[in-house]
Amino acid sequence: MDFGLVRDNLPFLLQGAWITVEVTALSLLFGILLGTLVTLARMSPLRWLSALTLGYIELLRGTPLLVQIFLIFFGLPQLIQQQINEFAAGVLAFSINSSAYVAEILRSGIQSIPKGQREAALSLGLSPSQTLRYVILPQAFTRVIPPLVNEGISLLKNSSLLSAIAVVELTRAGQLVASRTFKPFEMYLAVSLLYLGMTLLLSWVSRGLERRWNIPH
Template sequence: MDFGLIVESLPALLKGAGLTIVISLIALLFGVIFGTLFALIRMSPIKPLAAFGVAYIEMIRGTPLLAQIFLFFYGLPYVFQEMFDIPLNFNPLVAGTAILAVNSSAYVAEIVRSGIQSTPRGQTEASLSLGFTPTDTLRYIVLPQAFRRIVPPLLNEATTLLKNSSLLSTIMIVELVRVGQMITSRTYKPFEMYLAVGFIYLCMTIPMSLIANRIEKRWKVA
């Protein structure tokens, strides 16, 4: 095994890992924003709106992320060109981050919905009887309690998102896996490269899993 190659390639791999982290953080941020929105849409008393929320969440969760990446990045430009004769070109980095955010939002929506629905209904009814508006009840009564249940699975979603970002190598984003592929194509030593890539992923995901477990135990989330 050529450990010298691993050491020599470490700066490039760490640079790729840095981009992986940045992409994942931005995607998670927007995933949380849109996921919370779609959780509220799914829980809406307006049936058509709730049905739209359910359809969105199930469609995203029920299809592979890789298929979503190809459909968005390669499929949409083809459709716009063929049907409307409009050239449509995406920046791979922006498109990849957006796709990850959309994918994550569906899973975050279910996490948020479960957290909100875990709050005893009696507290909501008591809040409304005291004159709180539904919005204030959600903001001051429900969400603070749901937050304790949401955080651990949200950290697990962040770990999954970090690993799923490796699929963006298929659209030539130079994140960690793509860097490993590029070095492998030059050196013809895939074992060393992918061993190093896997180890770097472990170094990024294990701390997140430990933090999630620690929070879950400390807050005694059921």
């Protein structure tokens, strides 16, 4: 095994790892923002709106992520008559997909808040929107940090699918080096270890936040 080859190509692999981190961070951020809106719509008293968002969630959770990536990258340009950058298409597909999972995570967090807190806030003169903004959502977000971190880990690992549309993230970087050097074992082993390091770091951050904020399980 030629691990000197790994050392020589480590800067290129780290560049790919950085792209992986960027895709993961941006997708999780936009997924949380969009997922919050989906959650509020899902819990709306308007039945048609709740049913519409339920269909949105089930559609995204029930279809393969790779198909969604292809639909955004190859299909969307036909609708808007404009090409989409590979990186932007990947972030868009991941953000939309993540929003469905975040919506269910956040909904469970909101439902875990005791109803008495909502009633107390309303009795103190807060409007329903103020109660949701200042009382319910902050507590819900705190409680769902562990599953949100798990969603981030899933996004990080699933980012390897972007190699199918030529985004040079970590997996694609490993593929390019392996095809050039004919050393797939060393390259994919190095790629696996880099993924492992990033996921362990996210898990460590999650446990630290849980201890700091005494997040219940």
